[in-house]
Amino acid sequence: MEKYELQKLRDLPIEGVAERLGLRVVRHKALCPFHEDHHPSLSFSVGRNTYRCFVCGASGGTIDLAMGCLHTGFKDACRWLADEHNVILDQWTDRGATEGERGAGERPFDPSRYERFFEHPFLSDEARRFLFEERRIDPRVVRWCRLSSWKDRRGVPWLQIPYYDREGRLTGIQNRNLVRGASPRFSFPQGARCNLYNLPVLNLLKPGDTLYIAEGASDCWSLLSAGLKAVAIPSATLLTRRVAEELGAITGTPPVTFHMWPDNDAPGERLFLQLQQVLPQLERHQLPPDCKDFSDYYLRHLKSLPGKC
Numbered sequence: 001m002e003k004y005e006l007q008k009l010r011d012l013p014i015e016g017v018a019e020r021l022g023l024r025v026v027r028h029k030a031l032c033p034f035h036e037d038h039h040p041s042l043s044f045s046v047g048r049n050t051y052r053c054f055v056c057g058a059s060g061g062t063i064d065l066a067m068g069c070l071h072t073g074f075k076d077a078c079r080w081l082a083d084e085h086n087v088i089l090d091q092w093t094d095r096g097a098t099e100g101e102r103g104a105g106e107r108p109f110d111p112s113r114y115e116r117f118f119e120h121p122f123l124s125d126e127a128r129r130f131l132f133e134e135r136r137i138d139p140r141v142v143r144w145c146r147l148s149s150w151k152d153r154r155g156v157p158w159l160q161i162p163y164y165d166r167e168g169r170l171t172g173i174q175n176r177n178l179v180r181g182a183s184p185r186f187s188f189p190q191g192a193r194c195n196l197y198n199l200p201v202l203n204l205l206k207p208g209d210t211l212y213i214a215e216g217a218s219d220c221w222s223l224l225s226a227g228l229k230a231v232a233i234p235s236a237t238l239l240t241r242r243v244a245e246e247l248g249a250i251t252g253t254p255p256v257t258f259h260m261w262p263d264n265d266a267p268g269e270r271l272f273l274q275l276q277q278v279l280p281q282l283e284r285h286q287l288p289p290d291c292k293d294f295s296d297y298y299l300r301h302l303k304s305l306p307g308k309c
Helices: 003-010 014-020 062-070 074-084 125-134 139-145 199-204 217-225 241-250 266-278 294-300
Strands: 042-045 050-053 148-151 157-164 170-177 210-215 230-233 257-260
Touching (some): 003 062, 003 074, 014 050, 125 148, 210 266
Parallel strands (some): 210 257
Antiparallel strands (some): 148 157
8 A cells, every 4th residue: 555545544534533433522532442441531633633542541543543443453444444434545636746646656547448337237136136125226326327236356246336527427436345244345446536426417407406415325326216316425524625626616507405414423414514614505404313324214214205206
């Protein structure tokens, strides 16, 4: 793994990583997972992006925290961080970037190598079970999103999730492992640019329409299956400048209203507040306490959703 890739993992918000690891962070403190702690002694420095326990002395950054909480080695902790936070380790960069900005050996994404997979998408039995039985996604949504599948040399089934720009040009691919609990959970072709998902839906918008913003492709499929128009942010912890610019550009072409069901966790709440800075008129919908995200809400309340026939 290159140094610039490790830096992406070290730059993940430390409190967001802690919450994904199951720690409850309140006022920059949490119960320390490294000793028997009854009063929060683990303190987080948002500015330095580090943690420190003033009782047992445990300290470090995001990777150290994942290693300690997961009781795993450096490599597996990095893999978990990348999977859990949807970090694209082979990130696309402009051709004009310097070698240091790109990282050694990094190449732009070549869509011509992959476009044929989505001309006539194929869904394996594992992909059909995941999409239609587990997630209850509308087949029309699967066709619209051009979801496909494949198996690697070891026979591991993957779901292929293509990312297109507004003009329908392939910009990246996110591969999702369909083996429950397997690692890595996601993989990306080198140079893939997976920023805002489902941009072609913008061509269907009319003045005054409502556009929903989801966290992740899965929530976007559920929103579309509920009869709503939606795009998706790749991850609650990764609202990049490029994604913010893409969202900002939507506001007047044509004028629409923006709505969101934030995930029922701290990263989801933080994402909503960040998005409000880009989209001040963003309207919030509160999920029921027993639903962790919109996909969960969709499965529990199929018949009562606002756009569902």
